[in-house]
Amino acid sequence: MQSSKLAGAGAFVVVGILLFTAGLFMIGERRMLFDDRFEVYTEYEALGQLQVGAVVRVAGADAGEVTNIQIPPSPAGKFRVRMEVREELHGLVRTDSVASTQTEGLVGALFINIGAGSESAPEVPEGGTIPSREPFSMADLLAQMSETVAMVNETVEDLRGDVEKAVQQVALTAE
Numbered sequence: 022m023q024s025s026k027l028a029g030a031g032a033f034v035v036v037g038i039l040l041f042t043a044g045l046f047m048i049g050e051r052r053m054l055f056d057d058r059f060e061v062y063t064e065y066e067a068l069g070q071l072q073v074g075a076v077v078r079v080a081g082a083d084a085g086e087v088t089n090i091q092i093p094p095s096p097a098g099k100f101r102v103r104m105e106v107r108e109e110l111h112g113l114v115r116t117d118s119v120a121s122t123q124t125e126g127l128v129g130a131l132f133i134n135i136g137a138g139s140e141s142a143p144e145v146p147e148g149g150t151i152p153s154r155e156p157f158s159m160a161d162l163l164a165q166m167s168e169t170v171a172m173v174n175e176t177v178e179d180l181r182g183d184v185e186k187a188v189q190q191v192a193l194t195a196e
Contacts, residue, residue: 077134
């Protein structure tokens with residue numbers, strides 16, 4: 022009786038350890054923890070909502086993650102973003118590849134997409150830096166739109182005065 026309880030408890034512990042190990046490997050495979058990787062950097066004047074842990078894609082394929090963001094030492098400096106990318110995609114990342122921050126869907130998480138470079142450009146070296154395209158922000162678009170509306174209103178007000186003068190001149194000429 023006692024040995025059957027011990028055997029049941031032992032089996033429960035062994036099954037629990039096996040499930041934990043399987044879950045660990047599944048999570049590790051999803052986060053690409055067991056893949057060979059290389060480091061590549063890019064720089065941005067403004068990060069937007071980009072954070073450490075953001076997904077990195079190469080030509081649309083999941084490739085790695087953002088592992089560090091260095092804050093610039095001065096306002097004129099740029100944020101330096103370190104990314105780890107799967108080694109098997111190294112051939113696509115060239116010195117003329119461009120890193121751009123994009124959003125999944127309309128309000129999804131931010132990720133970095135690295136465009137595949139050209140055949141004529143050399144592969145980016147381990148720890149190399151590729152150029153970036155500054156992130157697009159809806160707030161920037163709304164600010165530009167607000168400025169444009171203000172300018173249009175100002176122009177309409179100026180034209181209204183000019184139109185009134187023209188109508189008065191036509192009326193005087195008609196008299």
